[in-house]
Amino acid sequence: MAFVRRDRPARVPGAGGTRARYRRILRFAAWNLAVTWWFELFLPRIGLARIAGRTRSKRMQGFARNFHLMAVELGGLMIKVGQFLSSRLDVLPPEITRELEGLQDEVPPVPFPAIRALAEKELGARLEQVFAFVEEVPVAAASLGQAHRARLLPADAADTGLSNVVLKVQRPGIDGIVDVDLAALRKVGGWLSRIRLVSSRADVPALVEEFAQTSFEEIDYLHEAANAERFEAAFAADDRVGVPRVAWERTTRRVLTLEDVTAIKITEAGALRAAGIDPAEVAPVFASVMFDQLFTTGFFHADPHPGNIFVTPVSAGSGGHPWKLTFIDFGMMGEVTDSTRSGLRKLLIAAAARDGKGLVAAINDVGVLAPSADVMELERAMTHLFARFGGMGFAELREVDPKEFRDFGVEFGDVIRSLPFQFPENFLLIIRAMSLTSGVCSSLDERFNLWDSVEPYAARLLRDERGNLVQDVVQQALDAAAIALRLPKRLEALAGRLEEGSLAVANPRIERQLARLDRRARRSASALVFAALLIAGAVVRADDLVLGSVLMAGSVVPLLHGLWAGRRGP
Secondary structure (H helix, E strand, C coil), X not given: CCCCCCCCCCCCCCHHHHHHHHHHHHHHHHHHHHHXXXXXXXXXXXXXXXXXXXXXXXXXXXXHHHHHHHHHHHCCHHHHHHHHHXXXXXXXXXXXXXXXXXXXXXXXXXXXXXXXXXXXXXXXXXXXHHEEEECCCCCEECCCEEEEEXXXXXXXXXXXXXXXXXXXXXXXXXXXXXXXXXXXXXXXHHHHHCCHHHHCCCCHHHHHHHHHHHHHHHCCHHHHHHHHHHHHHHCCCCCCEECCCECHHHCCCCEEEEECCCCEECCCHHHHHHCCCCHHHHHHHHHHHHHHHHHHHCEEECCCCHHHEEEEECCHHXXXXXXXXXXXXXXXXXXXXXXXXXXXXXXXHHHHCCCHHHHHHHHHHHXXXXXXXXXXXXXXXXXXXXXXXXXXXXXXXXXXXHHHHHHHHHHHHHHHHHCCECCCCCHHHHHHHHHHHHHHHHHHCCCCCHHHHHHXXXXXXXXXXXXXXXXXXXXXXXHHHXXXXXXXXXXXXXXXXXXXXXXXXXXXXXXXXHHHHHHXXXXXXXXXXXXXXXXXXXXXXXXXXXXXXXXXXHCHHHHHHHHHHHHCCC
């Protein structure tokens, strides 16, 4: 057996260590906030904005580099924070995101004696009594825990149907480290909430609390085990997806025992080709599986980086795909509410149609933009984006003149950063999942075009949502009718208020103008309902002849009403 002698476990940071950690995080945040205030707020106010602009890029790079070093040294949640910042291309400058995008959740491993001590305490027995074999060298070491290959004893293997497993154990003392890191982040969030420039764009304390909830769930291995089984159930009938089984008898809140499903890492192109698998064929399948999670099941893997996805060859006699995508590490999962999923579907359909204005409307429906946002510039920028770059794959984008990219990037970034964002629950996880998905697909096939996967998926969603489309049309018709019915009363009320004021409006000319405005409103409402029913009927008729024909025939009623309303009266 590969067990070492029982040495003294690694020392867990005491109260002094946690206080020093807390103070270091706050000192780092306070210093960088002070520097930012001086250069970005104070100097511009006294007419020295040019000085601030000359040093901005260097300062941003320095901040990101120093944070990177601190995160690697401290581990804990600081690495998670860095990964979150690296995905915020919408509000953070590229100098920061580029420096942090290589920040991996890998830290020096905990010595095996400390891992042994914690695992034995959790399982209530010596490892030799539970496992036939445990590798002392971890297969992976992360900031919150590390994993070791192991093998169950014959009796347990017969009961569970598992033999080779992965033993995942929390880093000793991680609970205390997470508490300290969250306390520091809450303090920094409170500071940021007092800065008007920041508070007008995002509710930072709320973001910290969402991050805290995700972190607590990630260090609860019983929660992760339940997530794995829920994910497996969602894809039970899909031969493209594999999930490791859980050995519940050897699982606690701090110890997780899973089936060893190690295979070919999804981005190892050479190994894939050696196994007879074309990486370019893996990319669209992976994108489709991620879209299914986000837009269909509503329960998605929020950390689909290459280390968490394997491509597993399947025997030829099993039918279906000759390989499958095997997901691991279900600590960071997200859920999409029904309303958010409906908004995301509209967003997907608008993106597939290269409809910039529709995309912005869908973003509004999801709730990402604050109600006060002026979206005209964003609509123009998105329309420009689709018109110029929408149909290009990664390799084609590399052939575009870099100056054109820079010019558009500056313009688009200014528009994005000028808008007040607000993030619904779990939306940051959605952004992270889609960002990682795009990166993995591009590494598998540099000519991969995400739109090629979006378009057929959007078409299927449109067919599936046919009933919802009809409901939307009916609702629009009812809304238009309600507006038309309320408008005369509003006009009468307005006329009444004018008559009661200092202006004399008892004038036949004004009354005729009000009547004409009333008729125009009624005609516009009728035209809107007519067009909505006619278009909906044409769309639905391709799949449902009867329903489509009924809608198209029904459009005659508002058309006649519009004509009648236009002829009636003076």
